[in-house]
Amino acid sequence: MPRSPSDRTILLDARAMSRALQRMAVEILELAHGTDDLVLVGIQRRGVELAERIAKLIEKDEGVPIPRGALDITLYRDDLETVGPKPVIGETRLPGDLAGKHAVIVDDVLYTGRTVRAALDELADFGRPKRISLCVLVDRGGRELPIQADIVGKSVKTGPGDRVDVLVEEIDGRDQVDLVRGEGG
Amino acid sequence: MTAGLGKDLTGLEHLSPDQIRLVLDTAEPFKEVSERPIKKVPALRGKTIVNLFFEASTRTRISFEFAEKRLSADTVNVAATGSSVSKGETLVDTAKNLEAMRIDMVVIRHPSSGAAEFLGKRIRSNVINAGDGKHEHPTQALLDLLTIRDKHGKIEGLNVCLVGDVLHSRVARSNIWGLIKLGAHVGVCGPHTLMPRGIEELGVTVFPRLEEAIEWADVLNVLRLQLERMEAGFIPSLREYYRVFGLTPERLDRAPRPITIMHPGPMNRGVEIDSRVADGPHSVILDQVTNGVAVRMAVLYLLAGGRPELADAAQRGGGPE
Secondary structure, three states, X not given: XXXXXXXXXXXXXXXXXXXXXXXXXXXXXXXXOOOOOXXXXXXXXXXHHHHHHHHHHHHHHHOOOOXXXXXXXXXXXXXXXXXXXXXXXXXXXXXXXXXXXXXXXXEEEEOOOHHHXXXXXXXXXXXXXXXXXXXXXXXXXXXXXXXXXXXXXXXXXXXXXXXXXEEOHHHHOOOEEEEEOOXXX | OOOOOOOOEOOOOOOOHHHHHXXXXXXHHHHHHOOOOOOOOXXXXXXXXXXXXXXXXXXXXXXXXXXXXXXXOEEEEEEOOXXXXXXXXXXXXXHHHHHHOOOOEEEEEEOOOOHHHHHHOOOOOEEEEEEEOOOEOHHHHHHHHHHHHHHHOOOOOOEEXXXXXXXXXXXXXXXXXXXXXXXXXXXXXXXXXXXXXXXXXXXXXXXXXHHHHHHHOOEEEEOOOOOHHHHOXXXXXXXXXXXXXXXXXXXXXXXXXXXXXXXXXXXXEOOOEOHHHHOOOOXXXXXXXXXXXXXXXXXXXXXXXXXXXXXXXXXXXXXXX
């Protein structure tokens, strides 16, 4: 459904997004007390790109390789019958056993919390990390589960009719976060 | 709204190329699930699946059962012998009784052509054809297609030849439909007595001699020779069959390019295929078995989910972010 341009506001432009990611990288290092045992796990699709970005920023500062993985949570969703007749399941790959690691889940937007719930279940099937943290670029409120992010790039209040669009260079050709207000927003 | 797979999978004849590609693409991520330390995802948790086998099967039944269990479905195996089927209960009665116990899906193998479709029209549960008479064996053809795509990076434009008892083979029938729909050139090769009349009309090239098929093919899919065929007089003897249609390294050595070798199993080594070929560097026979689980997971997943009206509702909001 086409929307008029006035519905759309820019939450983060490319420079603001770059600063947010830089800050998130530093906060991850503080949270994990350095890079030992640190593993970044991006959630398909854009979380994977963001995790890659953050990992590279940490590697540049710390000079050590940061293991990272990708997680597709489609098969762990609690709503099989609503995934549609043509679901697209992305790649899941994790860098070895997670036992004893500090896994930081990276996603673009935190909303209901159901994706994170699924990601926690899925990670548990790959081993027993000593700790799991959550890092999101945008927290838009509206939680349906008792789940909170440890690290947030940008918080914004939104209604159920609104949409947050995260664009990343690797997939969308540019970095930007937009808030699209729906009816009553 | 583009269609998913629909309610049942009874054959490839009535699937569109897009539907076939949907299964193959969906199978890709399921390959990885079988490589995990815990080979299981909760996608079909709470679904009950009955494997209803009216014919002997080891590989297909086990493959389906692994696929179901790796998706966390609850499964029950019913074999024709030792059940009420052997007391004369009809197929529909058996299925309706199972359905009265609130099952969600039936995987059926049956000696009569059309049994799966017949059942699918009469029960609410999803029905998957695991082989019906001489009609179709769709999941076998889908795993063959996936294996060819893995090996060659494409299916379109390849020359794929089915060798052997094409007349009685549901594997051959499903493969022909699937390969043609995805743009492969299809050949068949085998004794005249085991070749269906008028098969050329499907757009298939008939090679009376194996040497000609080897000259032409990128892929040879060698069909199992049912030993009963000899008793019924279709071929003179197993030794004679091996001499004329057995796939040997000596024959393959004359091929202008390396040929991918497939077999749906179980193999009669030394009859339709020589051990040195079956275990040779171009054989993908065990890859077919591995892919079978992934393809069946994809089919189960697509049939169990995929209710377009709910998906539309989820798109409008209320689904996970």
